[in-house]
């Protein structure tokens with residue numbers, strides 16, 4: 001893999017954060033963008049900041065029967081609407097050997113353009129659904145017969161498909177955690193068939209960089225699933241061809257620290273969440289008592305049912321139900337939303353994305369607290385334990401149907417039934433005269 005640092009045309013020229021650009025160009029895998037790419041950038045209004053190239057195959061290329069597996073390369077660029085906007089000048093998304101990281105983030109529309117053809121797709125499906133199983137089998141056949149792609153599925157799905165027909169022998173899967181950990185080096189695209197929960201599940205498989213995700217809606221409520229399964233051939237055709245708009249959905253990196261209050265740290269493996277981490281009272285009937293710090297500055301002691309630390313993508317999920325605001329997924333921030341606070345003055349907060357939040361169970365707490373990650377994997381926090389949470393370096397890039405803003409608006413219109421209220425009519429005196437005159 002080989003990365004290129006893009007110099008943007010016109011107004012973008014030379015205005016990229018100099019220090020950062022310099023440190024990026026100093027990396028062996030970075031070099032300047034070509035003239036052709038710059039011109040392209042000018043004419044279509046896209047500004048490339050960093051461009052990723054698939055160079056040598058290296059250790060990431062793997063020969064499989066009949067097909068070579070090699071990560072496809074792509075570039076990301078910002079949409080710069082309007083000549084006077086110079087906000088983009090300091091936005092940088094960095095790439096480390098083909099992986100999207102979030103050294104900085106852009107609140108712009110982001111476009112992904114393949115530089116080489118995607119070759120490997122991972123399909124992840126919601127379990128226990130006949131319609132999803134049928135669609136998955138059909139999609140696998142189509143991707144194999146018409147697109148000649150390498151296809152990965154989960155071991156469960158592999159078993160289901162093989163029991164249906166030996167045709168599916170060409171499929172790939174994994175055996176253990178170690179193979180899951182290296183999936184991102186082989187997979188160009190992840191397709192999810194299910195609801196928001198399947199997107200969360202797919203994201204949780206990638207503890208580091210995440211390939212672009214194409215979420216098809218087969219659930220009851222899809223805030224993160226903009227693609228309709230009926231048109232899957234057209235959708236996948238256009239995604240595989242590119243360029244596509246993507247939403248970079250940021251995740252929170254959460255550490256449970258045992259005995260943090262005693263300064264005897266025992267850190268557990270970090271957990272990455274796409275929606276939120278929740279600290280609640282579990283089955284205890286006592287109020288939670290949670291001391292909260294933001295960059296070591298005391299925020300408050302949450303007494304109530306608990307606290308939600310949410311990403312902006314998660315703002316439409318549990319946090320919304322607890323009274324938090326809905327936030328566009330590209331807005332950089334962390335939502336700090338209390339659950340039923342026993343204090344009328346405690347209101348939801350939105351903090352900047354660069355802060356570190358620590359939530360600690362004090363020694364005088366009447367009961368332990370429970371932490372859960374995207375609604376799963378509950379862990380107990382006893383007195384003295386803490387949860388430390390900050391922005392993760394690896395976002396989840398999800399493909400958009402139109403673009404990040406259009407998709408977000410459509411999801412809230414559809415999901416929350418906005419705009420169903422009839423518009424008030426005006427049939428007062430002037431309205432009446434107009435009515436007479438136009439007759």
Ligand SMILES: NC(=O)c1ccc[n+]([C@@H]2O[C@H](COP(=O)([O-])OP(=O)(O)OC[C@H]3O[C@@H](n4cnc5c(N)ncnc54)[C@H](O)[C@@H]3O)[C@@H](O)[C@H]2O)c1
Nearest residue numbers: 195196197200221223275276313314316317318321374375
């Ligand atoms: N009171 C609540 O609203 C409440 C309580 C517990 C969990 N949850 C949410 O459920 C999520 C887990 O989802 P799941 O599908 O695995 O569990 P699930 O099957 O219990 O579904 C929970 C519901 O939340 C919706 N949802 C998930 N992510 C969303 C998002 N980003 N925006 C809008 N809606 C979203 C799902 O579509 C689903 O309808 C948790 O991350 C949490 O946000 C909500």
Ligand SMILES: Nc1ncnc2c1ncn2[C@@H]1O[C@H](COP(=O)(O)OP(=O)(O)OP(=O)(O)O)[C@@H](O)[C@H]1O
Nearest residue numbers: 124125126127194195196197198201219220221222
């Ligand atoms: N590939 C998977 N493997 C295991 N569990 C999964 C997988 N995909 C989804 N799940 C779990 O299955 C449950 C339902 O998934 P999902 O939310 O996608 O479907 P849904 O409930 O029909 O849709 P919606 O959430 O929109 O109503 C979730 O709890 C999710 O965590």
